[in-house]
Amino acid sequence: MTPDSDPRETVRTLVRAIPPGDDTEAVHLARTLAWLDSGAPIFRTDGPATSHKHLVVYAALLDESAGALLLVEHLKSGLWLPPGGHVDYDEDPRLAVLRELREELGLRPPFHPSAGAAPVFLAINEFVPPHAHTDVCLWFLFAADATAPLVPDPGEICATRWFPVAEAPTWEADSDPSVGRFLGKVASLGAVPGGW
Known part of the structure; x- marks a missing residue:
């Protein structure tokens, strides 16, 4: 991964390579490319007040054998979210997602083979x-093992839990509003052998 x-061009290249999974994602991709082309700041430097819109990365940790997705209970939002966070100033999002996994959970999992970095x-x-x-939010897919030890950052995370993907309708209301669409896209792209 050489940035x-x-x-800005690194982010633009990553965004252009994402195939839209549905009409909503197509709109979000177009809006993001327009934002990148506008020259507006894309990195948060001091909190939401300094940049109304900013880049975030999510690490979707999938244990295929368990059919489960790891979510963390975020301290500030109270939601169950994929691990991740804001992309630092001039940081490559691919490096940001790896940094967030190390900082938040003490993990260094591989990117999922179907998606790479x-x-x-x-x-x-x-x-x-x-x-x-x-x-x-840029979502990256990782191959994970639900039995691997986690070291949650208590300054950001209240709890961790592996959620059964097949039961997503019972828990997705307490998560990121896009998690259901994300899971549907991953399944439709065949990123998970045999689907869910």
Whole structure:
């Protein structure tokens, strides 16, 4: 993973390579490319107030043999989310997602062989006051083992849990609003042999 010299171009290249899984993702991809082309800041430097819209990476850790996805209970939001966070200033998102996994969980899993070190999904999440901001989320897929030890960062994570993907309708309301669409896309792309 050698980052391009221009961080914005690195992000643009990654975004252009994501095939839309549905109409919503197609709209989000187009909006993201327009945002990147606008020259507006894309990295958060001091919190939501400094940049209304910024890049976020999610690490979707999938244990295929268990049919489970690892989510963390995020301390600030109270939601069950994939591990991840904001992309640092001028940071390559591929390196950011690896950094977040090390910092949040003490993990160094491999990227999923079906996707490699490329995001497989993009979603735009808009949050309302008091912390109004927009996250442009790049989702990366990782091969994981539900029995591997985790070292959660207590400053960011309340709990960790492997959620059965087949039971997503029972838990996805407490997660990122795009998790159901993400799971549907991963299944439809054949990234998981035999589906769910």
